[in-house]
Amino acid sequence: MTIYFIDGQFTKKDSLNISIDDRGYYFGDGVYEVVKVYDGELFTAEEHIERLFQSASKIKLAIPYSEQQLIDIAKELVKANDVKTGHVYMQVTRGASPRVHQFPELAVTPVVTGYAIHSPRPIKNIEGGVSVKTVEDVRWLRCDIKSLNLLANVLAKQEAHEADCTEAIFIRDGVVTEGSSSNAFGVKDGVVITHPATNLILNGITRRVVLELCKELGISVEERGFTHDEMNEMDEFFITSTTSEITPVVNIDGKAVGSGTPGDVTKKLQEAFARQIPLSVARD
Ligand SMILES: Cc1ncc(COP(=O)(O)O)c(C=O)c1O
CATH class of the missing domain: 3.20.10.10 (D-amino Acid Aminotransferase, subunit A, domain 2)
Known part of the structure; x- marks a missing residue:
């Protein structure tokens, strides 16, 4: 069964808890990356994670992790899911808050989710x-x-x-x-x-x-x-x-x-x- 990352934890799908108020769900208010895995190793991970931070910054979203922490999470997902050839998907949304278009008044923590999955080269x-x-x-x-x-x-x-x-x-x-x-x-x-x-x-x-x-x-x-x-x-x-x-x-x-x-x-x-x-x- 696939192991996911959410709320700072590695967990199985059954126990995933995504809020209906997540702004990713309401507005697509977030950013994402896909990193390829070859032979169990991430390919050009630094470039992808750097772009994730650039995308986040362009929409005024502060990712609550460092670039190195996200790379480590991606590596952990590859290991936990025993992926040899496949990819890691990671996304960051502005977080969960009652639906208004403007940013939430009260600070909410952005939601970082991810998983690693087997996918053959086409x-x-x-x-x-x-x-x-x-x-x-x-x-x-x-x-x-x-x-x-x-x-x-x-x-x-x-x-x-x-x-x-x-x-x-x-x-x-x-x-x-x-x-x-x-x-x-x-x-x-x-x-x-x-x-x-x-x-x-x-x-x-x-x-x-x-x-x-x-x-x-x-x-x-x-x-x-x-x-x-x-x-x-x-x-x-x-x-x-x-x-x-x-x-x-x-x-x-x-x-x-x-x-x-x-x-x-x-x-x-x-x-x-x-x-x-x-x-x-x-x-x-
Ligand atoms: C619109 C768009 N352009 C280009 C790319 C290719 O980007 P990359 O080589 O970083 O996967 C993607 C990848 O998903 C994309 O969605």
Whole structure:
């Protein structure tokens, strides 16, 4: 049975006590992170926890733990749940208080919850590529915050799902921003192009790893908004996220990307990424 973290304690689901007045429940008033686990070890945990604190600070939420304490809690969850390949989910809400929109008058303690769960790497998608559907980006203007408010992302992903696509790619004012739960990259004439890390996207941890790998491999990068039309003319396309790693996109809105198979630059980046994770897992 899964062991969860809540209220400073590790506990089983049966004994979880979440208040109906939790502001996460009422308003999505909180932030979260997902950290990948390979071979029982957290991957880029410091970067994720640092971003959690940045997201919290941007919504004026004080996390009642230090970064190191949260990393230790994540490690404990991995151990308690005996997770080898999987992920840790952690969220922090502003706490429980009678429902008013503004922050509670009386100080309430933010609620930190988390769990670790087994989840295999999506090898089929990583190797074969996926189809995506473009949708209008109707989200707010603070997409840099990893907020629990994900309704626009949920609706976009559902739209993609109904079209037999794995991911929805957001288009704002004709420009490709990111996926509903991933960052988006095009490759044209050997150059990797991706939206800059502004308020219009989440600066993904995997995105940052990929940009580092491009540097190491001598692949040119342009961090700029590219248009929907440019997207349709890319030689290659791929998405990145903690759980989907580097996933090639082989079809956009029913039209093949390039040859319709994962491209060479994408594959080179995947190989470099696989070298960063434990060998036994990379060969899974
Ligand atoms: C909207 C959005 N963009 C990008 C990402 C990718 O971020 P990361 O690589 O840190 O998982 C995510 C991950 O869930 C996301 O939800």
